[in-house]
Amino acid sequence: MEILLSFITGFLYASGIYLMLRRSLVKMILGLILLGNGANMLIFLLGRMVKGEPPIIPDAAKTLAGIYADPVPQALILTAIVISFGLQAFAIILMERAYKFVQTDDLDQMNSTEEDI
């Protein structure tokens, strides 16, 4: 499974980058989303994966024993997911505003700030 998942992770990164290289603002943000998911999957993958043993202490026990999934990557990803939600929400709205003000979705045309005035 790890092999396939690393392929998928690499694929997520690649498609994220590819989309970020497009002209359309929408694609760019989709690319960022894919990239973020790629990073999350990478944390998950490299934290080593365990099937069917969530890190929840059973009713009777006081500690986790035996095989269990590493809770740390999960906590990290959770934090990362939530943070990227905030950032993506902002980016999405920014995209809409930019479109409204610049009247285009074409990133190549959003360069007036770099023309010397």
Place this chain on the structure above:
Amino acid sequence: MTDAIIIIFSSLGALFILLAAVGVLRMPDLYLRISVTTKAATLGIGLVLIGCAVYFNDLSITTRVSAIIIFLLLTAPVGAHMIGRASYFTGIKLWNKSFYDDLKGKYREDHCLKSFEEGEPDDSIEGSVRNK
């Protein structure tokens, strides 16, 4: 005994879900797909979940399972209605072998839905009362 129940319920459930899947793939128009799937799946999932509740045989899990089923029963038809209705606005066509389309021309520009067309007989209950 419980094993048998679980197997029966889950098998039936899986079957219905598979049906829904085949249906959504095969059906010729959107409305038919919605029609076939929403409920077949709901029924199928419900059955599988019941099997699940039987397996764990624990009150809190049973309540959770019933909660899921209730949620599904509550939301699935509403969702189906929403998407079906919205699709009709956007002009998604009925299958060409459909027989009736009573909705045709009933939506106004502002999405207000009329109960009858101008000039068409009003056969709603009050309408029929009035007509008589």
Place this chain on the structure above:
Amino acid sequence: MNPLYIVLPVAFQLFTAVVLLFFWNKTNLQRGLSVAASITALALAAWLMAAVLQDGILVMQAGAWEAQFGISFVADAFSSTMVLLTSLAGLAVSIFSTSGIRSARVQLGFYPVFHLLLMGLNGAFLTGDIFNLYVWFEIIIIASFVLITLGGAKDQLEGSVKYVTMNLLASAIFLTAIAILYGLTGSLNMADLSIQVANIENRGLVNITALLFLVGFGIKSAIFPLYFWLPASYHTPPATISAIFGGLLTKVGVYAMIRVFTLIFIPDEFMLNLLIWIGGLSILSGGAGALLQNNIRRVFSYLIICHIGYMIAGLGLYTEVALVGAIFYLIHDIVVKTNLFLISGLIYKIKGSYNMKLLGGIYSSFPLLALMFAISFFSLIGIPPLSGFWAKLFLIEGSLDTGQYMVIAFITLGSFITLFVMAKMWLEIVWKKEGALPDKQSSTAYLAMPYAKRFALVFPIVLLSGALLFIGFGAEFILAVAKQIAAELKDPSAYLGAVLKRGTI
């Protein structure tokens, strides 16, 4: 100082922001609260700095979970210096903003976000946990996103699209690096990582991880060839906001880079050469860009890149002397860049333009302001004994020590371009008679302002100019601090000992 209190620079800013959020529509109250809070924050930071200089490294373990398991908060000389500078720049900007930010923008949440940005900066400086650093970085970028779009004029939005994209890309790369680091070591505590990474046998993987950190932080600190977002966006928001950006945001990237490359990844030959070339080319690119601009804020923007190059090159030299130079430059640059952007804001308030071609006439009508500008301009150029000089001296010494003559060439080039550009700016905006300004009323608007408002615009500049003079003439004190920082960076055993509570490492 009780080490428990080192969380205060962060907690206090958050508290301030929360209080400000409750007074959403009361703009004047927000202004007053912000200034009062900034003064308190400065006092707190000074207290922290004094405590660190006196007692050595202070460590707080959040949640009382011991290091490596809980999140460490570490105040050493480097981080406490950065916190102090942040608070200083924060105070200046806060005062300036009382007159520099219109009520409409205040109602869009300028003050809470501003204080949250300061919180993020303080957190990033103080944390001793790599993932926690990531989280602080996110605070910083989201707060900066909000500030850079605040009020949302068209060019602000266009600039911020680039700003946002590239910063998000940087975050993704940073996160990737953390993922690999955790996969390799199973740890997140920077002190612990320092030991763990040294023990990894597969150095190739370590080098690659280091590279990812380099690029992740590199984008944020605007080095060559990752700086593009900066000239595209820094000149678009109100000057008050540019000031905090220009002064602090890129520096936090530099801070992180210095921290990571002295504590966790000790650079090898390849990395050092890479850093040196990146530094040199940043100097060249920033300088080349600055030569061409007419908008004073764009000039400053490019100069930021140029001067970041000094620090990166200093890091690449990796001797104690060069690190002293880099740290000194960092300290000087925070103050001077903040002040320059504030100055640009003041000029805009007076003249209504950022365009050098049109500006002018400061010398005849505002001679004392011209004097104020001169202090910043010449500090930036590095006219001795003003602040920029000392850093350059150590950098040159460092590059001669290591035989990296390339660095000297780049530093000379960068310094010359800075000199030329700033002198030209002096000619254009101070000496020359003003041109046909687009918005003539604004120049009288400044004079018509109530005294308090003008004071709010000028006082922060005076404050920071004073700080600059202190850095220059009191270089002995700053150098002592910089030397202590460089020594702690070069030999992190004190850091490790303080965090991991192990006597000897």
Place this chain on the structure above:
Amino acid sequence: MNVHDYLYYVILPVLILSVLLIFIRFLKGPSLSDRVVSLDLLITTGIGIIAVYSIITDQPTFLDIALILALIAFLGTVAFAFFIEKIKK
């Protein structure tokens, strides 16, 4: 063959097969509504998979996810419907 094996070797494959079939519809479209409908169905089927998986792994905890799925999938459908209606306007 015990219940676990039965679920693992019979039911789960059937559900997975269903998911694949639904996904084909998702790819085929042709309209956005078709995709939304298949996405909805995909998620609903996911609830079934979760239920089966929780039995296989003996982890009732997973049912909580099923609950969330049931709730939120609806929101997605509603949003798309809302959107489809709005662009028509």
Place this chain on the structure above:
Amino acid sequence: MIRTKFLNNLLLSFIWLALTGSFNLGNFFFGFLLGYVIIWIMSETRWANMYLQRGFLIISFIFYFLYELVKANLQVAYDVITPKFYMKPGIIRVPLTAKSDLEITLLANLISLTPGTLSLDVSDDRKVLYVHAMYVKDKESFIESIKNGFEKRLLEILR
């Protein structure tokens, strides 16, 4: 009004108990408190009366519904798995006797939940329900089956 609120509150407490799965007094009171807070938060309560005492009707209705559900499912199943389509689909306008929001909604949802039929929309004047159906042999008898089947039984329970 107050009685309705109280009943609702009670209902919420029971749902709470069911969800948490621990039936004790403390839990019940806590659930009740939560329910109270939620009702207080919602200045405008929308749920209407639920007449739990009509349990028998409900149970018989549930069985009727399940019967319809299975029957219709099988019919559709047959159509789905056999290569040829036997269906005669169409959108039918069904006049409504149901009046209140709850009545109409429940009816529409129940229709939707049985395979082969789908409530598309209710007219704005609430007189007509538009239903998409797969097997419409004859328009009149289809309308009749709905009015005498689901609608009638449902209204018996609700009114």
Place this chain on the structure above:
Amino acid sequence: MRSLIFRTAAGYLLPILLLFSVFILLRGHYLPGGGFVGGLIASIAFVLHSIANGIENTKKIFKFHPRILMPMGLCLSLFSGLSPLLVNKPFMTGLWFKEPFPVIGMVGSALFFDIGVYLVVIGVVLTIIFTILESI
């Protein structure tokens, strides 16, 4: 949206979802869930309501602007984090009541922290969605 069916359903879903969200919040320390997911579910409830009934009607449910939930939640979290400083313990140290409370179980600063998270999440999602819905 002009849909009677949806509007009615959303009306019923709102209290159920809110209840459910509190449930998810409180059990988070023992089972999957917690302030974050709980907050999301609560906000989804309101979002559904607002899509169905229009933003104005949803706002009427609140006695205040949902934005205020953010500082409230942050305040709660911050103070549950800072309170240990009063007893000379580091920031974020867990302080717990000796005896478990009925239903909820052990109550400590972590719970208040999680409630803070819950409030912030509601405030955030509603602020975002409401402003979007208002602007379109």
Place this chain on the structure above:
Amino acid sequence: MLLAILSGFILAILLPLLKNILRGGLFILLSALPLSLFVYFLSWLPEVKAGGDLLFSYQWVPSANVNLSFQLDGLAMLFCLLITGIGSLVFIYTSSYLKGHPYLGRFYGYLSMFMASMLGLVLSDNLLLIFIFWELTSISSFFLIGFNNDSEASRKSALLALSITGIGGLFLLVGFVLLNQAGGHYSFTALLNSSPDLASHPMYGWILFFLFIGAFTKSAQFPFHFWLPGAMKAPTPVSTYLHSATMVKAGIYLLARFTPVLGETVWWNGTLTLVGGVTMLYAVIHALFRIDLKGILAYSTISALGLIVFLLGIGTPESLLAATVFILVHALYKATLFLVTGIIDHETGTRDVTRLAGLNKVMLPVGIAAFMAALSNAGIPPTFGFLGKDLIYDATLRSGSLFVLLTGAAVVTNICLLFTGFKAGISPFVGPLPQEFKQVHLPSPLMWIPPLLLASCGIVFGLFPFLIEGSLLVPAVSSLLSTAPDFHLQLWHGFNIILLLSTITIGSGIFLFYYLQSSESKLAWVSRFEPFSPKSVLVGMAKGFALFSAAWTNLWQNGKLRHYVFTIMAFLTVLLAVRFLQGIRLNLNLQSLSDLAFYDVAVLLIMATSILFAVFTKSRLQALASVGVMGFCICLIFLFYSAPDLAMTQFSIDTLTVILFVLVLQKLPGYIKEESKAIMWRDGILAFCFGTLICILALEVLQEPLHREISKYYAENAYTMAKGKNVVNVILVDFRGFDTMVEITVLAIAALGVSGLLRLSTRKPENK
């Protein structure tokens, strides 16, 4: 001593405060400062003469080896007296020259700042301190040249001067640091002891290079001389003080100062002789064709500076003596001539030599001063200039194998210098007075007394050289030499070759003065060679650099976001690839990885397909829906691999994101048409490479040993200490609660930002 040096700075700082008190004619009172400093330094004369070790040291920045250590030796004394002496006169002169000027206060501020910097420069014993004051002189010069800030020419000249001296300063700094590396000290006295080692140091050549560039730029040596004529845009007191008598001599001072340390090598002597020689000839020939008085003086100053460098380069005791004397000679007569020019300009309003004549009739005292200065310049006995010229010829004749060439060069230079001196000092005053200047009258004595005083010095020192010989010149020369000098200045040496050369010089010079008439046309003829001048070359280089800058900047910063992203990612990918190739130990061990289940495969398959679909679909909404499917698949993976909390959060967040997108998308248009296939391939290959690298990296990291101390700690303590059973949640709210605290803050800020952005919609978009 410190106070003496700093007093100028203190005055400069206080001036803004004093300005109101001094309003009117009281500015002359400020001359008290340089005057008292002059007296102060004079009072040290006996001790300097006695050769006492006059070191004054104060702590400042010991960490950077910069201490305020000053040394007053003969050379420093000579310069100090020049600086304060001429300074006093210039201060007095200015009070009348710029009377009523609105910025007079600032002017005095800059002047005192300059004077203090100059004093610091010549007195410093610490190299870095020298550098500090060196730069301060450049800055003061910048302010003074640009004093007429409204004139564009002034501003440009100030910028040019600052640029040239600034770059020289940078080189000087590098040279000093190198010197410290080689010699081990920043202290000059300490370096003096290690001088033999320095000459053999491998970096010796570089030290010379950097030092020379610094000195040549400051002292206007070829090819860096061209800023000096521009600097004449400054008010005349400035030209007098900075650009003839003092500042430009800073470079000379530096060379003289370092002669005992670095001198006496072929490189040192050869370079200086060559550069000095070229400068003096090149500049003086230029001076011949000028018609602007100040232009003439500027070029002759350059030439004189070249002459001094030339003498320093010869490096014999005689030449060093000649240089020392000539420094003084030149300062005296050139300052006079400048002050006179200032008076002429002030009174007549022109500096055109072709128009000026007969002014003797209206301003005789000025004419006398000018005449005396011109004589001294010409080296006609019994002026001090005559002494200087004798010494020069004496030096060149004894310079070794090349003496013929060097002497010839010196003679030519002196002839032309004589011409320029006459042109500036005599021709405006003789002949008939043109009608237009009839109204001209003698200015205030405050203006004509200073030049007269200076010019008289030139005569007095010539007549009575003993006045300064023992007290001033001997100590000065002895600081340049390792051995005590043995010489005796006198007007009459008897008939010898030197006298012959002097006679030739004077005769040819006067001949030239009569037959070469300056005119516009000659100037125009000369200016045809302008494109080949160093200035044009350097300006061309600067323009080239500007072009390069533009090209370079546009190459990277072209305004297109995707270009930026491409650059960043290409940079990262290439670096990663290089690092990979450099040695990563690839050992893929499939046994250590878990097996595949069919449902895993199915989910991953769906996920991969939906990603592909999201990338290549033509519709934004379909892309969005695909991203939704992908999120759902990730949720399932989290579920299968024991992360229920993650699955929940991922799914809910994903749905919310999709909703946000959906709400926003309705306003956006369809995708724009894509660019060319080539670009898509290029991007695709980059993306593929990066993805592959990440994939390999991930697989490689999975092979590394596993560390789980932290998660074990959490697993053991979650319930016992943190009282929670869901370890992930315990981490979130307790072990790493700090992260969560920050995380919700991020969310809150994002919400503020979103509402801020959207609340703008009420404002009108600013469309063009």
